[in-house]
Amino acid sequence: MSGCTAKQSTDTSERWVEVEGRRLKLTRLEKQLWPGITKAELIKYYAEMSDFILPYLRSRPMTLHLYPDGIEGKHFFRKEAPEFTPDWVRRFPYRAEDGKLINYILCGDRPTLIWLANLANIEFPITLSRIEDLEHPDLVVFDLDPFQPATFRDACMVALVLRDGLRQLGLQSWVKTSGATGLHVLVPVAPKYTFQQTREFVRRLGKMLESLMPEVLAEFRPVEERKGRVLI
DNA sequence: GCGCCGA
DNA sequence: TCGGCGCAACGCTTA
DNA sequence: TAAGCG
Ligand SMILES: [Mn+2]
Numbered sequence: 001m002s003g004c005t006a007k008q009s010t011d012t013s014e015r016w017v018e019v020e021g022r023r024l025k026l027t028r029l030e031k032q033l034w035p036g037i038t039k040a041e042l043i044k045y046y047a048e049m050s051d052f053i054l055p056y057l058r059s060r061p062m063t064l065h066l067y068p069d070g071i072e073g074k075h076f077f078r079k080e081a082p083e084f085t086p087d088w089v090r091r092f093p094y095r096a097e098d099g100k101l102i103n104y105i106l107c108g109d110r111p112t113l114i115w116l117a118n119l120a121n122i123e124f125p126i127t128l129s130r131i132e133d134l135e136h137p138d139l140v141v142f143d144l145d146p147f148q149p150a151t152f153r154d155a156c157m158v159a160l161v162l163r164d165g166l167r168q169l170g171l172q173s174w175v176k177t178s179g180a181t182g183l184h185v186l187v188p189v190a191p192k193y194t195f196q197q198t199r200e201f202v203r204r205l206g207k208m209l210e211s212l213m214p215e216v217l218a219e220f221r222p223v224e225e226r227k228g229r230v231l232i
Numbered sequence: 233g234c235g236c237c238g239a
Numbered sequence: 240t241c242g243g244c245g246c247a248a249c250g251c252t253t254a
Numbered sequence: 255t256a257a258g259c260g
Contacts, residue, residue: 027233063247068233077247084234102247119233223252 013040019047022088022111026118033070039120046117050110057113059130061092061104064116065123075122081105086115092131106131128198129191136191140198142173142205144183147218147226152181158216158230159183161209206232 013029029040046053064078081091081103090106107113107124116124128137142162144155159175162185166173171187178184189198209232210219218229 066233066246076245078245079247082234082246083236 017114019111019114020109022086024086024111024115024118026114031070031120033067033120033122039118042120042122043114043117046113047110050113053124054108054110054113056126057124058108059106059132060127061094061131062107062116063125064105064119064121065125066120067122068120070120071122079104086111089115094131094134128195133191135195136193137195137198138189138191140187140189140202142185142187142202142232143178144185145179145231146181147229147231150216150228150230152183154216154230155181155183158209158213158232159185161213162205162232165205165209202232 011028011030013027015026015029017024017026026040026043029038029043031039033039033042062079065075066078067073067075069075079102081089085091085105089112090108092104092106093101094104095101105112105116107116126139128139128141129135130138144158144162146152146155163173163175166185166187171189173185173187176184176186193201206217206219210217216230218226218231221229
């Protein structure tokens with residue numbers, strides 16, 4: 001007998017840690033965020049990966065994606081830095097066009113990353129521009145989504161062709177998975193183009209590839225014609 | 233996850 | 240002391 | 255024009 005039927009509700013496991021001189025309390029470390037994966041393990045993962053992750057997050061206003069009840073539970077977003085945010089967490093006040101002021105969290109250091117992991121922030125999506133120049137993205141993203149019966153493999157083929165096209169334009173690109181079956185192809189750019197310009201660039205290149213491989217790509221097609229194709 | 237608010 | 244609640248917002252698609 | 259989806 002295991003005798004170990006510890007319930008979630010009885011998980012009072014806590015630990016104070018010091019990260020680069022910042023004291024923070026980790027809570028409910030035994031909470032299962034995925035089947036078989038605890039919050040402690042999520043925090044450990046982000047601690048170990050922090051050197052690789054932080055350069056991408058730095059200077060980008062955060063939208064938190066919080067999953068306090070685990071990946072299958074209710075989740076919610078948060079932009080405004082909560083009242084209980086530690087004072088050493090950097091904030092970025094920004095007034096949107098509608099006049100609403102939001103104090104965004106900036107995650108540029110390890111203590112902030114660990115603090116967010118403890119809040120059960122599972123995902124860290126990034127904005128495409130940085131606060132030094134919000135109007136001009138430093139990343140351009142091609143979003144590749146295969147529509148059934150097209151597969152992840154089809155998306156990969158398209159990504160390779162796209163990479164070659166970008167290379168011919170003198171642009172380096174990097175690929176990452178996105179969601180269950182999609183890909184993102186990222187192109188770092190000097191922050192001197194507007195979002196309108198980069199959006200137009202992506203659409204034009206999509207159109208160009210579409211004319212090159214019309215059987216594979218779904219650009220500018222009605223929804224029902226997208227089946228079996230990849231949409232950029 | 234956490235603080236707030238009303239019961 | 241406890242349970243409920245709020246915590247973002249945008250383009251595309253369809254009705 | 256609005257509601258629903260991702
Ligand atoms: Mn996608």
